[in-house]
Amino acid sequence: MKLRHGFRLVTLLASLAALPVSAAVTLQGTRVIHDLSTGRDVTVKASNVGELPALTQVWIDDGDSQSRPENVRTPFRLTPAEPRLLQPKQGQAYRITYAPRPSDEPLPTDRESVFYFNLLDIPPKPADAAGRNLLQFAVRTRVKLFHRPAGLPGNARDAAGQLQWRAQAGGLQVSNPSAYHVTLSTLSLPDGSKLDVDMIAPGAQVNLPLPAGSAMPASVTFQWLDDYGTPRDAQARIEG
Numbered sequence: 001m002k003l004r005h006g007f008r009l010v011t012l013l014a015s016l017a018a019l020p021v022s023a024a025v026t027l028q029g030t031r032v033i034h035d036l037s038t039g040r041d042v043t044v045k046a047s048n049v050g051e052l053p054a055l056t057q058v059w060i061d062d063g064d065s066q067s068r069p070e071n072v073r074t075p076f077r078l079t080p081a082e083p084r085l086l087q088p089k090q091g092q093a094y095r096i097t098y099a100p101r102p103s104d105e106p107l108p109t110d111r112e113s114v115f116y117f118n119l120l121d122i123p124p125k126p127a128d129a130a131g132r133n134l135l136q137f138a139v140r141t142r143v144k145l146f147h148r149p150a151g152l153p154g155n156a157r158d159a160a161g162q163l164q165w166r167a168q169a170g171g172l173q174v175s176n177p178s179a180y181h182v183t184l185s186t187l188s189l190p191d192g193s194k195l196d197v198d199m200i201a202p203g204a205q206v207n208l209p210l211p212a213g214s215a216m217p218a219s220v221t222f223q224w225l226d227d228y229g230t231p232r233d234a235q236a237r238i239e240g
Contacts, residue, residue: 023121023139023141024048024049024050024052024054024121024123024139025046025047025048025049025050025054025056025086025119025121025139025141026046026047026049026141027044027045027046027117027119027141027143028044028045028046028047029044029143029228029229030143030225030229031143031144031145031146031225031227031228031229032044032096032117032143032144032145032146033146033148033227034076034096034098034145034146034147034148035148035150036098036147036148036149036150037148037150037151040097040098040099041095041096041097041098042095042096043093043094043095043096044093044094044096044117045091045092045093045094046058046086046091046092046093046094046119047086047089047090047091047092048086048087048088048089048090048091049089050088051088052088052123052124053085053086053087053088053124054085054086054121054122054123054124055083055084055085055086055121055122055123055124056083056084056085056086056092056119056120056121056122057069057083057119057120057122058078058081058094058117058118058119058120059072059078059081059118060072060074060076060078060096060115060116060117060118060145061074061115061116061118062074062115062116063114063115063116065116065142069118073104074115075098075099075100075101075104075107076096076097076098076099076115076145077096077097077099078094078095078096078097079094079095079097080092080094096117096145098147107147107149108149109149109151110149110152110179111149111152111179111180111202111203112146112147112148112149112152112179112180112181112202113146113147114144114145114146114147114181114199114201115144115145115147116142116143116144116145117142117143117144117145118140118141118142119140119141119142120138120139120140121138121139121140121141122136122138123136123137123138144181144183144199146181148180152179152180153179154178154179154180155180156180156226156227157226157227158178159176159178159179159180159181159182160182160184160222160224160232160234161234162176162177162178163175163176163182163200163236164176164177164239165220165236165237165238165239166238166239166240167216167238167239167240168207170209170210171207171208171209171210172195172207172208172210172220172238173205173206173207173208174200174205174206174207174208175204175205175206176200176201176202176203176204176205177203178202179202180202181199181200181201181202182199182200182224183198183199183200183224183225184197184198184199184200184222184223184224185197185223185224185225185231186222186223186231187208187220187221187222188220188221188222189210189211189214189217189220190217190218190219190220191214191215191217193210193211193214195208195209195210195211196208197222216238217238218237218238219235219236219237219238220235220236220238221233221234221235222234222235222236
């Protein structure tokens with residue numbers, strides 16, 4: 001079952017067609033927390049909620065979404081790693097083990113690192129496919145995998161409240177002094193304007209330009225995602 005070299009072509013065809021495609025195989029949760037304080041392993045559960053068998057391939061990448069699975073090198077081991085055929089309503093548990101090689105560059109021990117868990121869902125060929133031209137779609141699910149070293153100061157649930165917001169020419173500067181990634185899902189100004197936001201890494205600063213004509217606000221409201229992917233509401237004052 002050689003999926004490793006074929007997934008990019010199928011995924012590209014799906015994106016070019018711009019057709020709605022739903023996954024038969026779904027993951028439990030929208031993020032994975034690999035917390036070394038609770039052990040070297042974490043389990044990710046997948047389920048085939050469709051009516052037909054589905055062939056699956058899993059891998060972990062280090063942030064390059066276009067990298068080929070056979071070329072990616074991360075300090076994690078996946079079990080099982082080979083393609084699996086999931087029958088309808090069947091589940092599969094994937095164990096992620098932190099197992100760096102001696103030649104691997106050590107991950108930081110004073111802050112989180114982020115990787116990505118990928119699951120490719122390839123539907124079976126229809127029984128009446130002989131002699132027909134078919135375009136089948138593989139669906140790729142990609143979720144964040146946070147590697148959390150043991151002994152980090154503070155805790156992840158307080159990191160969003162520690163963000164530092166400052167006014168700068170034409171926009172806002174957001175700094176994350178914590179050891180944890182903070183994923184912002186929405187950011188609103190008092191006039192109702194929305195700013196594009198994303199994840200802020202530990203120790204990072206992000207500049208957010210204000211919409212044209214918007215005045216510098218005294219405060220902002222935002223939503224951030226907790227370890228379970230649940231949106232949490234928060235508000236912050238802007239320092240001059």
